[in-house]
Amino acid sequence: MSDFLVFEGVSKHYGDIRAVDSVSFSVNKGEIFSLLGPSGCGKTTLLRCCAGFEDPDAGRIILDGRDITGLPPHERKVNTVFQNYALFPHLTIRENIAFGPRMARWTKGEIDKEVSRMLELIQMEDYAGRKVTEISGGQKQRVAIARALINRPQVLLLDEPLAALDLKLRQRMLVDLDAIHDEVGITFVYVTHDQGEAMGISDRIAAMNRGRIEQIGSPAEIYEAPRSSFVAAFIGDTNFFDGTVTGVLDGSYCRLKIEGFPDVLAWNDKGLQTGNAVHLSLRPEKFKISREKPDEASSLNVVQGTVEDVIYLGSHTKYWVRVDDYRLGVNQQHRHYLLDTRPIIWGETVWLSWFADDSCMLERYKAEDENLLVLPDMEEESVPE
Amino acid sequence: MTTLSKKKKHEGLITGPSFFWLLIFFIIPTLIVFAIAFKPATPFGGIGEGWTLGTLFDLRNPNYPAIIWRTVWLSLVSTVVCLLLAVPCGYCIARAPKRLRDVLLLLVIVPFWTNFLIRIFAWKVLLHPEGMLKQALVFLHLCSPDATLLYNPFTVLLVIIYTYLPFAILPVYAAAEKFDYSLIEAARDLGASQFRAFTRIFLPGISRGVWTALLMVFIPALGSYVIPDIVGGPGSEMIGNKIAQRTFVDRNLPHASALSALLTLAVMVPLMITLVNHYRQPVVQRKGKGAAQ
Known part of the structure; x- marks a missing residue:
């Protein structure tokens, strides 16, 4: 069922700051929908509006056909998993999970049965009598999820649920969360600033920046076909080119003039005309890097450059290659036993090649988004927050 | 074991001064007040020789229940x-x-x-x-x-x-x-x-x-x-007025001490029970945590 949870022109201001600026989107029933963006982009504010902790200044929130804007938190069939868990320290694990049902005045037998079922779901039957202070961070996280799920919410809101955990545990919890979602089939709205988490768990992602949604799509759509320079740079890493269309070819390709490059072919999905300016995004792994010039092929772009920096990362190596004014990030996967080969090193002259279909034209471009890239430029030592 | 006893020693050193302070200015005076309650009074406002339970019987003053209440x-x-x-x-x-x-x-x-x-x-x-x-x-x-x-x-x-x-x-x-x-x-x-x-x-x-x-x-x-x-x-x-009156007006220190002791006991007993009940919980928690690890 689509349009299960709908945000219609929701805005929220704090003083002069527009935390959320007329945002509209809808979440399908049963999916995991992520709000992904840097801190301060408004994703948590949206979540708090949905939970009822904040009232939007404008707009409506509709859940399952019912307008829930303005309802107090306890009258919404929505539950939240808080970033710091917010478990009740004076209650045991069992009592924490039973809190919601007690508030809803379920019968004692029903509460006992459901709490036991939840403890089983999060595999914490042995910890039921413990106090909150006596369990680990990952266990607290699971209790927080069980405490929310037991109320059978229509939507479960997760506010950076894994932010307080270390990396290994975060990856395990992500798998656990996915398993729990499959088991209960409740709609999840997942707020995070971690693109890895969002990509890994979501059915769809809304990439947010400065109170607005930049793009909504499946993880692959967001990654492969970013609409704006922000999405391209915030999610994964990329290279930006700016150029001008010098000719439109048949078969939906166009020829571009990019400063310092020979003619570049690109997939013309935006239907641009000769003379139009264009901003192109090209992911680092789309490049092929080699010492020998690659064989000519139709729709293959080839350019020569010099390797400036190399970072070996085991599974792959990151190169930064200078081509005229451009400093291109290139990822080289190591699909073969690396010690049998002579790896490309710093200072070498290399050939970069990529297919015209692998670049993506951006609808919106802002120069400042280049600051989001990994290692933007060696001369600029200033690291953005 | 050595580290444990060392730790105990340290704790003793740290809590020692405040313990002596409490002993000299709080516990001993309170015990003196309790002791005086069992002494006879002299007509000149002093404390007499020997021990007696008489002062305690004097507390059966018909005015007291109303004042205590x-x-x-x-x-x-x-x-x-x-x-x-x-x-x-x-x-x-x-x-x-x-x-x-x-x-x-x-x-x-x-x-x-x-x-x-x-x-x-x-x-x-x-x-x-x-x-x-x-x-x-x-x-x-x-x-x-x-x-x-x-x-x-x-x-x-x-x-x-x-x-x-x-x-x-x-x-x-x-x-x-x-x-x-x-x-x-x-x-x-x-x-x-x-x-x-x-x-x-x-x-x-x-x-x-x-x-x-x-x-x-x-x-x-x-x-x-x-x-x-x-x-x-x-x-x-209130009972405090009676204690003051017995001390300064009647000059009967044993009687005043007996009233004070009664008040102290009345406060201490329920207090201790509540405090012990209340502060025992975290200790149990700590034990539980120790067992978990």
Whole structure:
């Protein structure tokens, strides 16, 4: 069922700051929908509006056909998993999970049965009598999820649920969360600033920046076909080119003039005309890097450059290659036993090649988004927050 | 084992000075008071030779039950009222923006800058038949011109509450300030109304502050004698007044000691039981944690 949870022109201001600026989107029933963006982009504010902790200044929130804007938190069939868990320290694990049902005045037998079922779901039957202070961070996280799920919410809101955990545990919890979602089939709205988490768990992602949604799509759509320079740079890493269309070819390709490059072919999905300016995004792994010039092929772009920096990362190596004014990030996967080969090193002259279909034209471009890239430029030592 | 005994030694060194302080200025004097209760009195206000149980039998004074009962209910009611006022006050101060919070805290502390006796006399001026408060109440038809606002148990109650309210607000504030308010949001999210989130989550969360406030009001209130002496009448004497009277007027130290000992026991016994019950919980928790690891 689509349009299960709908945000219609929701805005929220704090003083002069527009935390959320007329945002509209809808979440399908049963999916995991992520709000992904840097801190301060408004994703948590949206979540708090949905939970009822904040009232939007404008707009409506509709859940399952019912307008829930303005309802107090306890009258919404929505539950939240808080970033710091917010478990009740004076209650045991069992009592924490039973809190919601007690508030809803379920019968004692029903509460006992459901709490036991939840403890089983999060595999914490042995910890039921413990106090909150006596369990680990990952266990607290699971209790927080069980405490929310037991109320059978229509939507479960997760506010950076894994932010307080270390990396290994975060990856395990992500798998656990996915398993729990499959088991209960409740709609999840997942707020995070971690693109890895969002990509890994979501059915769809809304990439947010400065109170607005930049793009909504499946993880692959967001990654492969970013609409704006922000999405391209915030999610994964990329290279930006700016150029001008010098000719439109048949078969939906166009020829571009990019400063310092020979003619570049690109997939013309935006239907641009000769003379139009264009901003192109090209992911680092789309490049092929080699010492020998690659064989000519139709729709293959080839350019020569010099390797400036190399970072070996085991599974792959990151190169930064200078081509005229451009400093291109290139990822080289190591699909073969690396010690049998002579790896490309710093200072070498290399050939970069990529297919015209692998670049993506951006609808919106802002120069400042280049600051989001990994290692933007060696001369600029200033690291953005 | 050596590290354990070493740790014990360190603890002893650290707690030693305060223990001696308590021993010399608190425990020994209290024991002396208990001892004097079993001594005979001399006609000249001294303490006689030998031991006697006679003083204890003298406590069967027909006036005492009424005075003790009054002492207890005045203390209980003032404690309850102070807590009822202190919890919302502490909550509001803790939740106020930083600058307003400082101002509000200052307002709670300001009365301490004026001498205790002067503040009580000030109440006398306010409540006096010609006083400002009395006149204002009469003007607003809230009290009849003939009503006496001074020299009755309710005046004593009012001034006790006034005096000890800051002592209740401060510990409640201290606890409320440390309270994690996202827990209230969590409770609201899980279906608790504002009131139930307050009683089920906030109050247990600040329980230590409330307990401290309770002790800070109840114990001094039980022993108060200046307040009933100044704003109270003959019908509002408290046990503290009797102790003072036996000491300074009758010059009967054993009798005063016996009354004091009775008061001390009356406070200590329920207090110890509550404290032991209350503070035992964290120890059990720690044990549980140890077992878990």
